[in-house]
Amino acid sequence: MQIHKYDTVIVGAGGAGMRAAIEATKRSRTAVLTKLYPTRSHTGAAQGGMAAALANVEEDNWEWHTFDTIKGGDYLVDQDAAEILAKEAIDAVLDLEKMGLPFNRTPEGRIDQRRFGGHTRNHGEAAVRRACYAADRTGHMILQTLYQNCVKEGVEFFNEFYVLDQLLTEVDGVQRSAGVVAYELATGEIHVFQAKSVIYASGGTGKFFKVTSNAHTLTGDGQAAVYRRGLPLEDMEFFQFHPTGIWRMGILLTEGARGEGGILRNKDGERFMEKYAPVMKDLASRDVVSRAIYTEIREGRGCGPEGDHVYLDLTHLPPEQLDAKLPDITEFARTYLGIEPYTDPIPIQPTAHYAMGGIPTNVQGEVLRDNTTVVPGLYAAGEVACVSVHGANRLGTNSLLDINVFGRRSGIAAADYAHANDFVPLPEDPAAQVEAQVERLRSATGNERVSDIRRELQECMDANVMVFRTEQTIKTAVEKIGELRERYLNVSIQDKGKRFNTDLLEAVELGNLLDLAEVMAVSALARKESRGGHYREDYPNRDDVNFMRHTMAYREVDATGAESIRLDYKPVVQTRYQPMERKY
Amino acid sequence: MSTPNSPTLDKHSSALDAAENTASHLITVTLRVRRFNPEVSAEAEWVDYRLPIDPKERVLDALHKIKWEIDGTLTFRRSCAHGVCGSDAVRINGRNRLACKTLIKDINPEKPITVEPIKGLTVLKDLVVDMDPFFQAYRDVMPFLITKGNEPTRERLQSAEDRERFDDTTKCILCAACTSSCPVFWNDGQYFGPAAIVNAHRFIFDSRDEGGEQRLEILNDKDGVWRCRTTFNCTDACPRGIEVTKAIQEVKRALITRRF
Ligand SMILES: Cc1cc2nc3c(=O)[nH]c(=O)nc-3n(C[C@H](O)[C@H](O)[C@H](O)COP(=O)(O)OP(=O)(O)OC[C@H]3O[C@@H](n4cnc5c(N)ncnc54)[C@H](O)[C@@H]3O)c2cc1C
Ligand code: SF4
Numbered sequence: 091m092q093i094h095k096y097d098t099v100i101v102g103a104g105g106a107g108m109r110a111a112i113e114a115t116k117r118s119r120t121a122v123l124t125k126l127y128p129t130r131s132h133t134g135a136a137q138g139g140m141a142a143a144l145a146n147v148e149e150d151n152w153e154w155h156t157f158d159t160i161k162g163g164d165y166l167v168d169q170d171a172a173e174i175l176a177k178e179a180i181d182a183v184l185d186l187e188k189m190g191l192p193f194n195r196t197p198e199g200r201i202d203q204r205r206f207g208g209h210t211r212n213h214g215e216a217a218v219r220r221a222c223y224a225a226d227r228t229g230h231m232i233l234q235t236l237y238q239n240c241v242k243e244g245v246e247f248f249n250e251f252y253v254l255d256q257l258l259t260e261v262d263g264v265q266r267s268a269g270v271v272a273y274e275l276a277t278g279e280i281h282v283f284q285a286k287s288v289i290y291a292s293g294g295t296g297k298f299f300k301v302t303s304n305a306h307t308l309t310g311d312g313q314a315a316v317y318r319r320g321l322p323l324e325d326m327e328f329f330q331f332h333p334t335g336i337w338r339m340g341i342l343l344t345e346g347a348r349g350e351g352g353i354l355r356n357k358d359g360e361r362f363m364e365k366y367a368p369v370m371k372d373l374a375s376r377d378v379v380s381r382a383i384y385t386e387i388r389e390g391r392g393c394g395p396e397g398d399h400v401y402l403d404l405t406h407l408p409p410e411q412l413d414a415k416l417p418d419i420t421e422f423a424r425t426y427l428g429i430e431p432y433t434d435p436i437p438i439q440p441t442a443h444y445a446m447g448g449i450p451t452n453v454q455g456e457v458l459r460d461n462t463t464v465v466p467g468l469y470a471a472g473e474v475a476c477v478s479v480h481g482a483n484r485l486g487t488n489s490l491l492d493i494n495v496f497g498r499r500s501g502i503a504a505a506d507y508a509h510a511n512d513f514v515p516l517p518e519d520p521a522a523q524v525e526a527q528v529e530r531l532r533s534a535t536g537n538e539r540v541s542d543i544r545r546e547l548q549e550c551m552d553a554n555v556m557v558f559r560t561e562q563t564i565k566t567a568v569e570k571i572g573e574l575r576e577r578y579l580n581v582s583i584q585d586k587g588k589r590f591n592t593d594l595l596e597a598v599e600l601g602n603l604l605d606l607a608e609v610m611a612v613s614a615l616a617r618k619e620s621r622g623g624h625y626r627e628d629y630p631n632r633d634d635v636n637f638m639r640h641t642m643a644y645r646e647v648d649a650t651g652a653e654s655i656r657l658d659y660k661p662v663v664q665t666r667y668q669p670m671e672r673k674y
Numbered sequence: 675m676s677t678p679n680s681p682t683l684d685k686h687s688s689a690l691d692a693a694e695n696t697a698s699h700l701i702t703v704t705l706r707v708r709r710f711n712p713e714v715s716a717e718a719e720w721v722d723y724r725l726p727i728d729p730k731e732r733v734l735d736a737l738h739k740i741k742w743e744i745d746g747t748l749t750f751r752r753s754c755a756h757g758v759c760g761s762d763a764v765r766i767n768g769r770n771r772l773a774c775k776t777l778i779k780d781i782n783p784e785k786p787i788t789v790e791p792i793k794g795l796t797v798l799k800d801l802v803v804d805m806d807p808f809f810q811a812y813r814d815v816m817p818f819l820i821t822k823g824n825e826p827t828r829e830r831l832q833s834a835e836d837r838e839r840f841d842d843t844t845k846c847i848l849c850a851a852c853t854s855s856c857p858v859f860w861n862d863g864q865y866f867g868p869a870a871i872v873n874a875h876r877f878i879f880d881s882r883d884e885g886g887e888q889r890l891e892i893l894n895d896k897d898g899v900w901r902c903r904t905t906f907n908c909t910d911a912c913p914r915g916i917e918v919t920k921a922i923q924e925v926k927r928a929l930i931t932r933r934f
């Protein structure tokens with residue numbers, strides 16, 4: 091075991107982690123631990139754009155953006171945070187441009203902007219051009235630009251280091267962050283990083299679903315690490331299902347395709363979104379469109395031999411426009427489906443896309459241990475965190491924005507904290523938990539296979555807690571997950587080695603997915619209403635009287651060692667916007 | 675109320691019919707994988723795996739099936755599974771490709787499909803190679819925007835044409851398929867390699883950048899662009915369709931004319 095000492099340690103090198111690193115490295119001795127090489131992070135898969143009311147192509151302002159974010163989130167958004175997001179968006183985009191990001195340009199040479207779902211002029215009058223973009227590879231450009239600037243700033247990376255545990259030490263009756271424990275892929279060695287401040291920026295958890303736009307590596311490691319240490323997870327029942335994933339594969343086709351004029355059609359060729367959202371039509375917010383698609387499918391208007399998908403039709407758009415604005419996604423259709431989007435519509439279905447919930451933080455990125463108290467020295471930003479700016483449903487282009495705004499904020503706050511405070515002593519035998527976990531998996535002889543349990547988990551989640559949920563389906567999921575967790579205790583792996591043991595790490599990742607899936611299902615069961623991405627057929631309406639509040643889920647262990655989940659609730663911060671019915 | 679039907683929806687093309695065909699046509703393929711684990715043996719060996727697979731699936735899916743159902747020790751890198759993260763460049767039937775962007779049906783499943791690590795970088799285990807020298811070469815070309823003077827308050831202006839000038843080389847995902855297909859790089863790992871030059875190109879031809887001269891000096895080095903022998907392997911290998919050789923030629927021309 092090795093011990094390292096840094097002022098600031100950042101877990102993850104996607105957009106949020108690297109944006110934080112650029113700030114933290116200038117101010118404090120910083121290490122970035124990442125399980126992937128930075129440029130492999132899933133931020134690079136983001137396509138459509140990053141929202142900011144630059145007003146480069148038409149009238150716009152940050153107040154409209156704030157409103158859209160709150161309404162899009164079905165009023166579960168903390169309004170003070172949404173206001174910061176929308177206000178700081180403008181500088182966040184300009185900063186990226188100054189760092190070198192090659193945005194598409196207007197004829198005047200300014201950053202070009204396009205339409206995206208739920209972003210409107212003057213509180214819902216009509217769609218507004220707010221998404222700043224670089225073709226349909228905006229996330230790729232953000233990730234590359236941030237990595238380039240990390241190279242420039244000399245940011246210190248520990249690549250292919252898996253953080254598996256969060257260390258907390260009680261000082262003067264207060265639990266403080268003491269550092270993290272990481273597993274080095276290349277050697278199997280365990281490293282303890284003592285740090286004055288730690289920032290989690292380890293991304294989402296979409297891999298507990300089967301049809302998902304998320305990478306294989308998005309297994310919620312950060313959420314699981316803090317949750318196992320008794321810290322809460324907020325609003326985990328809210329997961330976004332993006333309307334347009336490639337049928338059965340889940341590969342994302344950006345909403346920008348509809349922003350450019352693409353139309354969703356059922357098997358009769360009908361533009362069915364006109365029925366569900368007369369004003370915004372295909373650009374209504376994502377939960378609305380995903381439900382509409384499944385309603386079409388359930389009512390027998392789905393396409394294909396099994397009627398289990400609908401079409402994204404781009405055939406009426408000029409090929410030059412597709413080449414210039416949507417080159418990557420049209421290539422995905424060619425590569426993975428063998429069809430030509432110039433002339434054929436693309437089979438799509440909703441795909442599990444984005445975790446609105448996560449580690450609760452305040453607007454400085456400080457992690458909360460309950461509704462109000464922070465854990466000194468602990469921060470989170472990006473998809474792993476829940477500020478909450480996305481509430482019950484995130485608007486497209488608001489996540490690339492979130493990672494930049496709150497990545498930057500947490501980087502600055504964590505470095506400042508490191509300046510003002512001393513190291514906290516490490517707990518006794520800091521690596522013990524990770525060593526035991528790794529040792530147990532290496533020497534296990536049970537007869538369960540990681541891939542079987544993972545597949546069953548994914549199938550169960552798709553069937554029971556996706557776009558439509560009921561008490562019945564959620565209970566089925568809770569039960570099944572419980573059973574899978576039991577079976578997980580019996581998994582064994584084939585690779586017993588130290589070197590690049592991805593067999594071992596897949597088993598660890600599965601353990602994280604199981605824990606988080608359970609939190610999601612239990613939180614969803616208790617929320618007896620429909621709001622944003624959480625739709626209960628047995629409670630189809632939003633219930634502001636009982637559920638205008640954030641879920642806080644805690645892991646409890648009783649004297650016998652039995653685990654359970656305790657749910658608590660946190661008020662939503664409301665400033666100037668009163669909840670209204672959400673129509674598009 | 676509804677808009678006219680899209681003409682293509684009335685008559686399906688055969689490609690769409692094929693894409694929507696759900697009948698599963700599993701075929702049996704042999705993957706012949708180059709295995710190496712120094713913890714077990716100093717020698718690399720070829721190992722054959724026979725498995726049923728839908729030809730519409732990816733080589734990455736086949737590797738996963740082996741790892742998940744046959745032999746958990748098989749080791750490779752991957753993340754996004756759709757050609758955007760650059761993790762899984764490997765040699766498939768002797769050509770550098772991304773395993774996640776290569777469908778079984780596109781590579782003649784009748785014969786054994788060989789999968790081996792990319793060449794010119796040290797193999798660490800099975801398909802995993804040491805990427806550090808590759809990223810070092812990238813860092814050496816100063817792959818970041820260099821500007822002088824005060825920053826503007828708003829964005830820097832750039833015309834659509836100026837933006838288009840370097841569009842091709844912004845697509846790079848640093849997968850190393852190009853560099854590890856280059857015979858010059860195989861013989862001499864000191865050569866910067868195509869990927870680093872592609873990333874230098876991305877800045878040299880960016881109208882906002884003022885570091886072109888510095889970067890050109892770096893590439894003028896004995897291990898720089900002049901080593902390129904224009905074999906076009908890199909362009910063939912690039913999964914992003916970047917015209918790599920052309921980019922290298924443009925950098926060479928810029929070195930001669932000092933105009934870019
Ligand atoms: C296909 C797709 C398209 C999208 N398009 C858009 C869009 O157009 N606009 C928009 O706003 N949003 C979009 N999103 C959402 C947005 O891209 C993501 O939410 C955002 O990029 C997440 O960034 P992040 O930095 O939080 O996480 P990531 O980029 O996922 O990075 C996570 C990092 O954490 C590291 N990590 C994970 N676990 C560990 C561990 N245990 N130890 C150490 N390191 C670890 C990883 O190595 C990685 O570096 C899209 C998402 C997807 C999937
Ligand atoms: S130029 Fe192409 S082949 Fe080379 S590293 Fe970049 S994406 Fe890969």
Ligand code: FES
Pocket residue numbers: 751752753754755756757758759760761762763772773774775
């Ligand atoms: S797994 Fe990301 S490029 Fe293949």
